[in-house]
Amino acid sequence: xxxxxxxxxxxxxxxxxxxxxxxxxxxxxxxxxxxxxxxxxxxxxxxxxxxxxxxxxxxxxxxxxxxxxxxxxxxxxxxxxxxxxxxxxxxxxxxxxxxxxxxxxxxxxxxxxxxxxxxxxxxxxxxxxxxxxxxxxxxxxxxxxxxxxxxxxxxxxxxxxxxxxxxxxxxxxxxxxxxxxxxxxxxxxxxxxxxxxxxxxxxxxxxxxxxxxxxxxxxxxxxxxxxxxxxxxxxxxxxxxxxxxxxxxxxxxxxxxxxxxxxxxxxxxxxxxxxxxxxxxxxxxxxxxxxxxxxxxxxxxxxxxxxxxxxxxxxxxxxxxxxxxxxxxxxxxxxxxxxxxxxxxxxxxxxxxxxxxxxxxxxxxxxxxxxx
Amino acid sequence: xxxxxxxxxxxxxxxxxxxxxxxxxxxxxxxxxxxxxxxxxxxxxxxxxxxxxxxxxxxxxxxxxxxxxxxxxxxxxxxxxxxxxxxxxxxxxxxxxxxxxxxxxxxxxxxxxxxxxxxxxxxxxxxxxxxxxxxxxxxxxxxxxxxxxxxxxxxxxxxxxxxxxxxxxxxxxxxxxxxxxxxxxxxxxxxxxxxxxxxxxxxxxxxxxxxxxxxxxxxxxxxxxxxxxxxxxxxxxxxxxxxxxxxxxxxxxxxxxxxxxxxxxxxxxxxxxxxxxxxxxxxxxxxxxxxxxxxxxxxxxxxxxxxxxxxxxxxxxxxxxxxxxxxxxxxxxxxxxxxxxxxxxx
Numbered sequence: 001x002x003x004x005x006x007x008x009x010x011x012x013x014x015x016x017x018x019x020x021x022x023x024x025x026x027x028x029x030x031x032x033x034x035x036x037x038x039x040x041x042x043x044x045x046x047x048x049x050x051x052x053x054x055x056x057x058x059x060x061x062x063x064x065x066x067x068x069x070x071x072x073x074x075x076x077x078x079x080x081x082x083x084x085x086x087x088x089x090x091x092x093x094x095x096x097x098x099x100x101x102x103x104x105x106x107x108x109x110x111x112x113x114x115x116x117x118x119x120x121x122x123x124x125x126x127x128x129x130x131x132x133x134x135x136x137x138x139x140x141x142x143x144x145x146x147x148x149x150x151x152x153x154x155x156x157x158x159x160x161x162x163x164x165x166x167x168x169x170x171x172x173x174x175x176x177x178x179x180x181x182x183x184x185x186x187x188x189x190x191x192x193x194x195x196x197x198x199x200x201x202x203x204x205x206x207x208x209x210x211x212x213x214x215x216x217x218x219x220x221x222x223x224x225x226x227x228x229x230x231x232x233x234x235x236x237x238x239x240x241x242x243x244x245x246x247x248x249x250x251x252x253x254x255x256x257x258x259x260x261x262x263x264x265x266x267x268x269x270x271x272x273x274x275x276x277x278x279x280x281x282x283x284x285x286x287x288x289x290x291x292x293x294x295x296x297x298x299x300x301x302x303x304x305x306x307x308x309x310x311x312x313x314x315x316x317x318x319x320x321x322x323x324x325x326x327x328x329x330x331x332x333x334x335x336x337x338x339x340x341x342x343x344x345x346x347x348x349x350x351x352x353x354x355x356x357x358x359x360x361x362x363x364x365x366x367x368x369x370x371x372x
Numbered sequence: 373x374x375x376x377x378x379x380x381x382x383x384x385x386x387x388x389x390x391x392x393x394x395x396x397x398x399x400x401x402x403x404x405x406x407x408x409x410x411x412x413x414x415x416x417x418x419x420x421x422x423x424x425x426x427x428x429x430x431x432x433x434x435x436x437x438x439x440x441x442x443x444x445x446x447x448x449x450x451x452x453x454x455x456x457x458x459x460x461x462x463x464x465x466x467x468x469x470x471x472x473x474x475x476x477x478x479x480x481x482x483x484x485x486x487x488x489x490x491x492x493x494x495x496x497x498x499x500x501x502x503x504x505x506x507x508x509x510x511x512x513x514x515x516x517x518x519x520x521x522x523x524x525x526x527x528x529x530x531x532x533x534x535x536x537x538x539x540x541x542x543x544x545x546x547x548x549x550x551x552x553x554x555x556x557x558x559x560x561x562x563x564x565x566x567x568x569x570x571x572x573x574x575x576x577x578x579x580x581x582x583x584x585x586x587x588x589x590x591x592x593x594x595x596x597x598x599x600x601x602x603x604x605x606x607x608x609x610x611x612x613x614x615x616x617x618x619x620x621x622x623x624x625x626x627x628x629x630x631x632x633x634x635x636x637x638x639x640x641x642x643x644x645x646x647x648x649x650x651x652x653x654x655x656x657x658x659x660x661x662x663x664x665x666x667x668x669x670x671x672x673x674x675x676x677x678x679x680x681x682x683x684x685x686x687x688x689x690x691x692x693x694x695x696x697x698x699x700x701x702x703x704x705x706x707x708x709x710x711x712x713x714x715x716x717x718x
Contacts, residue, residue, distance in 0.1 A: 054579035054580070054581065054582075055550075055579055161667045163667065164667075191435035191436055191606065192435070192606070192608075192647060192650050192651060193435065193646060193647060193650045193663065193664035194435075194667070195650070196649075196650035196651075196652075196661035196662065196663040196664070197663040197664075197665070199652070199661060200660050200661055200663055203659075203660070218579065218580070219652075220580075220654065221651065221652040221653060221654055222652050224652060224653075224654055225652035225661065226652075248654065258581055259580060259581060260654070261584075262580040262581045262583065262584040263580055263609060263654065264583075264584075264587070264607065264609030264610045264612060264613040264614075265609055265612060265613065265653075265654065266608040266609045266611070266612045266636060266648060266651055266653070267612055267636055268612070268632070268633045268634075268635075268636040268637045269612065269613075269632055269633055269636075270633060271636075272612070272613065278581070278584060278585065278588075279581045281535075282549045282551055282552065282582065283549065283579075344637060344638070346638060346714075346717065347637070347638055347639075347648075349717045349718070350638070350639075350645055350713055350716065350717050351645065351648075351649040351662050353716050353717055353718070354642065354645050354646060354649060354662055354685055354686070355649070355662050355685075356685075357685030357686055358662075358663075358665060358685035360685070361665075361685055362665065
């Protein structure tokens with residue numbers, strides 16, 4: 001296969017993963033959880049694909065499957081056009097260079113006994129990217145790239161704050177010159193002001209290096225900010241997939257709608273939007289997911305047919321896909337309730353002033369604020 | 373039956389105590405908490421004052437390390453006495469909580485003061501059924517037979533909308549989902565009709581759809597019982613949707629204090645401006661988020677003058693002096709020399 005820019009960096013087809021949760025005395029599986037079920041998607045170069053959903057929906061398992069950190073039970077994984085579903089350990093290790101992973105807790109992902117220079121140099125050694133005598137220089141470059149001072153290279157992780165540690169983790173991921181980075185709740189543990197710094201950094205790096213991101217998150221505000229395309233998961237299934245603009249402006253699946261309307265909005269109480277119908281009850285046990293549409297036990301629009309309907313992604317020409325067979329019949333005004341937060345022009349000016357002054361202080365050109 | 377009678381009794385007793393609805397249930401004045409370690413001394417809370425009225429919800433917002441949780445633990449007298457030095461005054465319904473004896477506090481906690489924490493699994497005892505744990509609170513503070521307490525516990529489970537409460541009563545915390553555990557915590561906290569509920573990040577560990585359910589439940593119960601709530605959170609969205617008043621904390625101090633409406637309409641402290649600007653919002657696509665540069669100051673060695681100055685784009689020379697919390701416009705307080713912020717906008 002010739003490698004052109006239209007080859008997806010990661011492609012998965014009919015991907016599934018079962019975890020055995022109970023065995024007989026002789027080790028025969030008794031019960032298993034379908035963590036990921038029949039997922040098909042592509043990650044193109046330079047794009048950001050977000051995978052969203054609540055805890056237990058399988059988004060992290062999917063992330064691990066995408067870089068073949070774990071072996072799928074069904075389906076296949078292609079990295080850069082090459083089928084890696086069944087390749088050997090050592091061959092996979094070679095491939096890992098192209099797809100890196102960032103986790104939620106930066107402290108747990110850094111070795112406390114290694115200086116950050118050693119940490120960042122490790123992938124350089126492992127993949128023999130830079131000759132030994134130039135490694136220190138490359139580490140300094142990488143640190144600068146993520147906004148850390150190169151003088152800090154000989155410090156240990158405990159000397160850094162959470163946001164700085166996450167920058168170190170990003171620098172290490174960049175060291176192997178990957179084509180894609182999978183960010184598993186990469187900014188969830190950070191305070192909002194620090195989270196904004198790291199998100200800005202990720203966006204900036206993407207622009208400069210042409211990276212692709214798979215952004216796994218439960219925070220739809222963050223996803224809206226960073227993603228080009230979004231896949232929404234519920235109980236191991238992708239229930240809706242489309243461009244970020246489509247998903248946020250006109251969500252189709254009742255689950256996406258409920259998820260969007262459940263996010264508390266930081267707007268004055270007098271400007272709060274009306275609420276779309278809530279999901280009732282709790283997540284069913286993934287050990288025995290409901291028959292038919294998996295959402296029917298909690299869906300505000302459930303009807304008798306939903307118990308037997310086949311959950312199939314109905315893909316339209318523009319790529320917007322969703323599994324709700326009856327989305328065209330859902331109340332229309334409900335979608336409109338995913339309304340916009342009203343913008344206060346005075347407040348926008350204040351944000352702009354804050355940013356302009358901050359930029360001046362840091363001696364860099366002011367960022368343009370879209371729609372300010 | 374006797375259970376409901378009892379509830380009526382406590383409620384009428386309370387209405388005598390607080391017939392004036394505008395009276396503050398809790399008044400905190402100039403609270404300071406200093407932790408003394410072997411090598412360094414940290415002032416975690418530095419002169420915090422606020423009050424909460426009956427039936428109102430006050431939000432305390434701030435990032436990690438701002439002192440919001442320590443404030444609430446100090447009010448409940450739950451900080452270790454050998455290492456935390458607490459000064460100031462905490463007035464709860466005419467009683468000075470900081471001067472109460474240990475047993476005096478024990479009879480108040482769980483009874484007239486209640487608290488919910490972030491992680492329901494660590495707050496519940498894994499080796500007792502949830503029913504027993506709710507009952508324990510009731511039996512500790514009310515003269516009731518075991519049977520009446522059981523009835524009351526089941527009624528509480530029903531109140532927080534746990535399906536089939538009679539079955540759940542006999543189950544252990546590990547049998548319940550995260551959202552249900554937090555409901556059990558709420559049931560336990562409200563079992564004795566407290567006048568004040570302190571909720572420390574009650575929904576942070578929950579998924580958004582469950583968070584929405586739990587916040588709605590808390591709002592409804594407050595309307596029924598008139599409990600005053602102090603909600604501690606880092607999530608400005610939660611503040612906007614479920615609180616009446618708000619204080620914003622930064623590095624152990626209150627930097628802004630106002631109604632929720634005012635905070636989100638036009639904040640008066642640069643820290644709040646940065647915080648609101650750094651939130652990715654659902655209604656717009658920005659290329660870059662407004663980011664607050666730098667990190668919070670070291671609390672063992674805070675800078676003299678305004679604590680936000682090193683990160684503040686609006687700083688002037690005067691910021692080397694510590695500003696007081698000043699009234700900017702009708703009850704909207706800000707600890708900033710450059711307030712009102714209207715003057716900074718062209």
